[in-house]
Amino acid sequence: MKRNASISWSGSAREGHGTFRVGSGAVTAPFTYNSRFVGNSQTNPEELLLSALAGCLTMAAAAALQKQTGATGEIETSAELDLVPHESGGYRIPRIRLLLQVARASSQDDLDRALAAAMEMCPICNALTGSEIAVTIRPAAAEGDSSA
Numbered sequence: 001m002k003r004n005a006s007i008s009w010s011g012s013a014r015e016g017h018g019t020f021r022v023g024s025g026a027v028t029a030p031f032t033y034n035s036r037f038v039g040n041s042q043t044n045p046e047e048l049l050l051s052a053l054a055g056c057l058t059m060a061a062a063a064a065l066q067k068q069t070g071a072t073g074e075i076e077t078s079a080e081l082d083l084v085p086h087e088s089g090g091y092r093i094p095r096i097r098l099l100l101q102v103a104r105a106s107s108q109d110d111l112d113r114a115l116a117a118a119m120e121m122c123p124i125c126n127a128l129t130g131s132e133i134a135v136t137i138r139p140a141a142a143e144g145d146s147s148a
Contacts, residue, residue, distance in 0.1 A: 020048065046093070050079040053124045053133075054098060060118035061100055061137065068114050074103040076140060081131075095132045105139035112137065 004023035010016050014033045020043070021028050035042035058077045066072050079098045086092040105111055115137040119125050125133055 020045075046081060046083055049093075050081055050096070053096065053122075053128065054079040056122045056124040057098060057118055057135065058100060060121040061102075061114055063121065064114035064117040065102070065110070068117070069106050069110055071104065071106065073105075074140070076101045076103075093131045095134065096128070098133070098135045100135065100137040101140040102137065103140045108138070111139070 006021045006023075007018055008021075009018035017030060017032045019028060019030050029043045029048075031042050031044050032040075034040050036044040036046070054077045058075050061075060062072065077098060077100045079096065081093050081096045083091050083093055100115070102111060115135060119133075119135065
């Protein structure tokens, strides 16, 4: 199975602009230097990377939980990364953090086992071996529960 994407870029790195396109056509998004390093309403490669990782790991966790407990349900995942200057003059991503919150989770032990299996299954996790990936999985807070 092959997947593809394309980028078009026009101009210099700081003053130019680009467009991401995924092969399926489902996502086309603009990006610029400012969207990466200043922040604005456009996306950036790092957000797309986080979305890919979160999506892949969430699906793998759902599969692992279903295999392990027979349960299916909702999982809410949030992700963030650190983008830091690198001695090469570029940037690197030393650490990525994800939080998976599972509705109607059976036990923390079940969640931890499912997470371990999910991280082995997730090709995006496997591709990002140069960054530390710290993942927390826990039951979602019940409605009205403010302890989370």
